[in-house]
Amino acid sequence: MARLSSTGDMMVMVQMTTLSEEDRQKFSKLVVDAMVAAEIGVVSVYLQCNDEVCDAARPSAVLHHVHGQPQLRMPLLGLDFLIGPLSFYQANSRTCELLYSRALDWLAPSEASVVLDVCCGVGTIGLCASKRCRQVIGLELIPEAVESAKANAALNGVKNTDWKVGRAEEVLAGVLEALDPSLEVCAVVDPPRPGLHATVLGALRSCPQLSRIVYVSCNPESLVEDIVKLTLPRESDEDPFVPVRAVACDMFPHTMHCEMILLLERRSKVADPRPKGAALAEEAQAAKEARKVAFEASGAGDEACDAGAGA
Numbered sequence: 001m002a003r004l005s006s007t008g009d010m011m012v013m014v015q016m017t018t019l020s021e022e023d024r025q026k027f028s029k030l031v032v033d034a035m036v037a038a039e040i041g042v043v044s045v046y047l048q049c050n051d052e053v054c055d056a057a058r059p060s061a062v063l064h065h066v067h068g069q070p071q072l073r074m075p076l077l078g079l080d081f082l083i084g085p086l087s088f089y090q091a092n093s094r095t096c097e098l099l100y101s102r103a104l105d106w107l108a109p110s111e112a113s114v115v116l117d118v119c120c121g122v123g124t125i126g127l128c129a130s131k132r133c134r135q136v137i138g139l140e141l142i143p144e145a146v147e148s149a150k151a152n153a154a155l156n157g158v159k160n161t162d163w164k165v166g167r168a169e170e171v172l173a174g175v176l177e178a179l180d181p182s183l184e185v186c187a188v189v190d191p192p193r194p195g196l197h198a199t200v201l202g203a204l205r206s207c208p209q210l211s212r213i214v215y216v217s218c219n220p221e222s223l224v225e226d227i228v229k230l231t232l233p234r235e236s237d238e239d240p241f242v243p244v245r246a247v248a249c250d251m252f253p254h255t256m257h258c259e260m261i262l263l264l265e266r267r268s269k270v271a272d273p274r275p276k277g278a279a280l281a282e283e284a285q286a287a288k289e290a291r292k293v294a295f296e297a298s299g300a301g302d303e304a305c306d307a308g309a310g311a
């Protein structure tokens with residue numbers, strides 16, 4: 001892994017199989033000497049022991065800091081972020097600024113609102129939002145990233161943030177329950193490729209204080225699945241989200257991949273652009289589909305078929 005800051009500084013993490021102490025020292029010297037001699041701005045080098053057959057090391061993989069700074073400084077939208085080798089950071093710093101600016105413009109938090117930063121990494125989006133809102137609450141799986149988020153808040157003099165380490169699917173419901181019900185809430189979600197856990201989608205959808213979601217996604221397939229779960233009308237709740245606008249963001253130029261930003265708002269807050277008759281017909285059809293899906297999921301359909309077969 002090589003990570004380049006806009007300052008020209010670079011962090012490098014080299015994976016190797018587990019070596020004896022003596023061999024590791026020799027290998028480390030070769031790597032560091034070569035990188036320093038190359039004069040390409042390497043200011044931090046790590047070795048990671050990975051005995052797997054793929055490059056995704058286990059979270060418990062042993063890490064050795066063998067040269068320079070333990071963290072890399074990444075300036076972003078007027079703030080500074082210190083990041084370690086295990087934390088996620090957007091691959092393209094220039095496009096990342098465009099993406100976060102657009103995401104926060106669409107989120108448009110009021111000064112009185114709480115911003116949830118779900119899958120917050122080192123806290124970049126939440127910290128960039130912190131000046132515009134009352135409080136930021138970040139949720140993140142990787143402990144190193146949460147420690148960086150806390151350190152980055154302190155580094156930038158930001159005091160209105162709270163960071164929770166753990167799986168969003170285990171932490172979010174408790175966070176929402178603990179919120180003062182009079183507060184307005186909006187959320188940025190930026191999950192990994194598989195998208196959000198169903199529990200997270202359910203908690204977001206059923207939180208009445210939550211008026212707006214900005215979904216940042218690196219995988220259009222899981223994005224679509226999650227948007228359907230947030231927006232499909234159901235008989236049990238009156239105010240689902242509706243997709244309002246979306247834009248693709250070329251985070252990975254010269255590849256087939258792109259990042260998406262999608263804004264969702266509560267249906268009651270959005271004027272329906274469809275002609276009235278068409279809207280009613282579409283909703284009746286959607287409700288019919290939803291009833292069919294619920295009926296099939298309950299297994300009642302199978303029982304009916306079985307009964308029919310036996311008759």
Ligand SMILES: C[S@@+](CC[C@H](N)C(=O)[O-])C[C@H]1O[C@@H](n2cnc3c(N)ncnc32)[C@H](O)[C@@H]1O
Nearest residue numbers: 088090119120121140141142167168190191192
């Ligand atoms: C695409 S990255 C986005 C990070 C951050 N928002 C940013 O822009 O730098 C997704 C983040 O979600 C975290 N993550 C993955 N699964 C998670 C889960 N179940 N609950 C909370 N965070 C999770 C990853 O560790 C990673 O930091």
